[in-house]
Amino acid sequence: MLVVMLVVSILLLITIPNVTKHNQSIQKKGCEGLKNMIQAQITAYQMDHDGKTPSLSELESEGYVKKNVRCPNGKAIVISNGKVQSD
Structure with missing residues (x-):
């Protein structure tokens, strides 16, 4: 049981920083896609x-x-002037 918890803890320590690191990139790409759609x-x-x-x-x-x-x-x-921008 302790070994399983250790493995799960290690996996969480590896994945959580990667998810947060890519969050800004995902939001930026989502904003670009939205601006293209509105254009x-x-x-x-x-x-x-x-x-x-x-x-x-x-x-x-x-x-x-x-x-x-x-x-x-x-x-x-x-x-602005027919072009889509974000504040």
């Missing part, structure tokens, strides 16, 4: 509305994106 929705909006560049609130009200969309790391999404 595609801007293009779709422009095609539907004769080239008009929308604000984030217009995209939300028209149903192109969910309301209060944020990056996985908590940063807000901002549209």
Whole structure:
């Protein structure tokens, strides 16, 4: 029983630092993917509305994106001159 607990403890000591180390990378990639998706929705909006560049609130009200969309790391999404950025 003690040997099993020792092995489990060692495995936990190895895996926990690796998971936390990759957490920031995962959040960054998730934010980049979200920004790319919103950029595609801007293009779709422009095609539907004769080239008009929308604000984030217009995209939300028209149903192109969910309301209060944020990056996985908590940063807000901002549209500036037709380009998507995060604060």
